[in-house]
Amino acid sequence: xxxxxxxxxxxxxxxxxxxxxxxxxxxxxxxxxxxxxxxxxxxxxxxxxxxxxxxxxxxxxxxxxxxxxxxxxxxxxxxxxxxxxxxxxxxxxxxxxxxxxxxxxxxxxxxxxxxxxxxxxxxxxxxxxxxxxxxxxxxxxxxxxxxxxxxxxxxxxxxxxxxxxxxxxxxxxxxxxxxxxxxxxxxxxxxxxxxxxxxxxxxxxxxxxxxxxxxxxxxxxxxxxxxxxxxxxxxxxxxxxxxxxxxxxxxxxxxxxxxxxxxxxxxxxxxxxxxxxxxxxxxxxxxxxxxxxxxxxxxxxxxxxxxxxxxxxxxxxxxxxxxxxxxxxxxxxxxxxxxxxxxxxxxxxxxxxxxxxxxxxxxxxxxxxxxxxxxxxxxxxxxxxxxxxxxxxxxxxxxxxxxxxxxxxxxxxxxxxxxxxxxxxxxxxxxxxxxxxxxxxxxxxxxxxxxxxxxxxxxxxxxxxxxxxxxxxxxxxxxxxxxxxxxxxxxxxxxxxxxxxxxxxxxxxxxxxxxxxxxxxxxxxxxxxxxxxxxxxxxxxxxxxxxx
Amino acid sequence: xxxxxxxxxxxxxxxxxxxxxxxxxxxxxxxxxxxxxxxxxxxxxxxxxxxxxxxxxxxxxxxxxxxxxxxxxxxxxxxxxxxxxxxxxxxxxxxxxxxxxxxxxxxxxxxxxxxxxxxxxxxxxxxxxxxxxxxxxxxxxxxxxxxxxxxxxxxxxxxxxxxxxxxxxxxxxxxxxxxxxxxxxxxxxxxxxxxxxxxxxxxxxxxxxxxxxxxxxxxxxxxxxxxxxxxxxxxxxxxxxxxxxxxxxxxxx
Numbered sequence: 001x002x003x004x005x006x007x008x009x010x011x012x013x014x015x016x017x018x019x020x021x022x023x024x025x026x027x028x029x030x031x032x033x034x035x036x037x038x039x040x041x042x043x044x045x046x047x048x049x050x051x052x053x054x055x056x057x058x059x060x061x062x063x064x065x066x067x068x069x070x071x072x073x074x075x076x077x078x079x080x081x082x083x084x085x086x087x088x089x090x091x092x093x094x095x096x097x098x099x100x101x102x103x104x105x106x107x108x109x110x111x112x113x114x115x116x117x118x119x120x121x122x123x124x125x126x127x128x129x130x131x132x133x134x135x136x137x138x139x140x141x142x143x144x145x146x147x148x149x150x151x152x153x154x155x156x157x158x159x160x161x162x163x164x165x166x167x168x169x170x171x172x173x174x175x176x177x178x179x180x181x182x183x184x185x186x187x188x189x190x191x192x193x194x195x196x197x198x199x200x201x202x203x204x205x206x207x208x209x210x211x212x213x214x215x216x217x218x219x220x221x222x223x224x225x226x227x228x229x230x231x232x233x234x235x236x237x238x239x240x241x242x243x244x245x246x247x248x249x250x251x252x253x254x255x256x257x258x259x260x261x262x263x264x265x266x267x268x269x270x271x272x273x274x275x276x277x278x279x280x281x282x283x284x285x286x287x288x289x290x291x292x293x294x295x296x297x298x299x300x301x302x303x304x305x306x307x308x309x310x311x312x313x314x315x316x317x318x319x320x321x322x323x324x325x326x327x328x329x330x331x332x333x334x335x336x337x338x339x340x341x342x343x344x345x346x347x348x349x350x351x352x353x354x355x356x357x358x359x360x361x362x363x364x365x366x367x368x369x370x371x372x373x374x375x376x377x378x379x380x381x382x383x384x385x386x387x388x389x390x391x392x393x394x395x396x397x398x399x400x401x402x403x404x405x406x407x408x409x410x411x412x413x414x415x416x417x418x419x420x421x422x423x424x425x426x427x428x429x430x431x432x433x434x435x436x437x438x439x440x441x442x443x444x445x446x447x448x449x450x451x452x453x454x455x456x457x458x459x460x461x462x463x464x465x466x467x468x469x470x471x472x473x474x475x476x477x478x479x480x481x482x483x484x485x486x487x488x489x490x491x492x493x494x495x496x497x498x499x500x501x502x503x504x505x506x507x508x509x510x511x512x513x514x515x516x517x518x519x520x521x522x523x524x525x526x527x528x529x530x531x532x533x534x535x536x537x538x539x540x541x542x543x544x545x546x547x548x
Numbered sequence: 549x550x551x552x553x554x555x556x557x558x559x560x561x562x563x564x565x566x567x568x569x570x571x572x573x574x575x576x577x578x579x580x581x582x583x584x585x586x587x588x589x590x591x592x593x594x595x596x597x598x599x600x601x602x603x604x605x606x607x608x609x610x611x612x613x614x615x616x617x618x619x620x621x622x623x624x625x626x627x628x629x630x631x632x633x634x635x636x637x638x639x640x641x642x643x644x645x646x647x648x649x650x651x652x653x654x655x656x657x658x659x660x661x662x663x664x665x666x667x668x669x670x671x672x673x674x675x676x677x678x679x680x681x682x683x684x685x686x687x688x689x690x691x692x693x694x695x696x697x698x699x700x701x702x703x704x705x706x707x708x709x710x711x712x713x714x715x716x717x718x719x720x721x722x723x724x725x726x727x728x729x730x731x732x733x734x735x736x737x738x739x740x741x742x743x744x745x746x747x748x749x750x751x752x753x754x755x756x757x758x759x760x761x762x763x764x765x766x767x768x769x770x771x772x773x774x775x776x777x778x779x780x781x782x783x784x785x786x787x788x789x790x791x792x793x794x795x796x797x798x799x800x801x
Binding site: 167168185194196197211 | 587588592645687
């Protein structure tokens, strides 16, 4: 009954709140029990239920009625709800805005704190200060009133003093005791930070954390002495629950591209691995999901980084047992080809959910259609190549981009990862569509000599009428002549990518320059990767295809 | 019949009522954008103005004292650079936090063109010596560069605390001030100091206290090598090492 009444209040004020925040795409907040994640089940008591006022999961905000009751008499229910919702909405509309920004803020805080938990805390305080300050400056809000009435710990007292100073509103914090001098100094430092300047958040959070560090360490010690976790944030915790799978996926991709640093990415993913796993985020399953699996941060780094680069694959005529004919309907999605749309059943509209496309099936008979063949990726992991698990390897990134290109075209990929192959330094992965297996094989590093063993490669080529080869190496191969001789015999499309310039690469280029089915590219920096067009040979189709 | 009806309708399109068309942005008509000035804006703005002035002073110092972007640490050059720095700093109204911000801005080449360790250290020392506060805390532990010459001529009554490590020539020519370094300091620390106190919580480098005329140096960790001390005291882990038993001269790696 009580919940229904509160829900009615929210529904009544929601149109006004949406308008105030310029109509964000957020569902109507709910009223319900909010679980305090910082308290385990054994330590759960009545007070634990009342500590958190707002919960944010994906984009759904939930107001805790038990928390509202704790401030009865101090604030009207309407004002309290509005303040909590103002705060929650601003997290979506201003800070942190997206998962990538959240990760970036956390990573910067960790550089100062050096510890995962306190870095998370520092990032959370910073995010809250920005959100509340933005709200106070740009919107008419009851947030100051909320802060005036909230119960405060040592850090919260300092944050409230900061608010007093930067908002110019009395929140009832008065100087007292010997500690005041130290706190005043912290507040003075904190007040100089340009919180609302998004472009300076990286340096701002470092300064914020540096200033707050002594207090955070003290709070952590007190917490440990109490033998439990700290007090919950009444305005809601900032954890992975804020974000959907897609937002996390996007955030990791953007973060990988922005940092371009394997170790930085690995550190952040490992720090959040528990939360990511709890949410069911893993690598298994191609799209990066799977419950309970170990997250290999290195593989995830290349996976996400490669998603930023798109390498096109030229299609070639493949022999099939029949031609395609429209068979059944499937819903059209953004990105799927327009030519397959059935305009009659789509009511003439191009709109996901309404538009339908024809699903085609092979019929009887023989014919040729354009398609993408499977691909064999030959990757060099000898000592002259960079260890992909230590720093960013353009070889693995290039191979990863090629993998994505073929898998996107429903083809399979095999991997031959070699160093000193005749001595056993090699990894062979048969044709598969499993992205994780492919990436795992690509990321394997031997770091020995460089020699190919054709006997390993032959079984992967035999019986494959149509097959593309993608070789990525620095060309410092001991038996380079054997490789040149082998490439001279086969008619498959070959994309050879070499890292950097050297005499071996020049020798290879000269030896195969007349071969029209071989295309050579040099990768010196990551920007060169999108220039690689797999299988884009000079005349698009090799003589074998022309004769068909 | 049905088709005929439709055709008929199409010849006479319904006359739209003037008020039925609604502006999709109607909701915003009464929206008042709240652009309120809060004290934060003023604080940040004034901090930026001060930072610009400090930056300008540093650039002028470089123009005058390090034209070729080369600066030799010599007695004369240090004195002259300090005098130039003093000239510009006296005109600026700044606080201890501005000094710390300047130290971090030095690492950001987009904001400040060159970090030449000598003049930068002299300039920071001058900033500390002319600051209004008696106690200055510089939180420099995340700074990648160790600042040389910090604490030069720190006068009596001033206390400079550095969180992090400092470079060569820390606290040289100290004039009665107190310097506390939470980390380590490098070679020639306290060289030529006349009076005052230097406390280094961790280790200290070679030539410690070279030509020291007075004052005390306390080292929490290890002293790698003492210089030719004229007068004053050096303590290593609370033990007096100068004056005291003859100690090996500087040991080089």
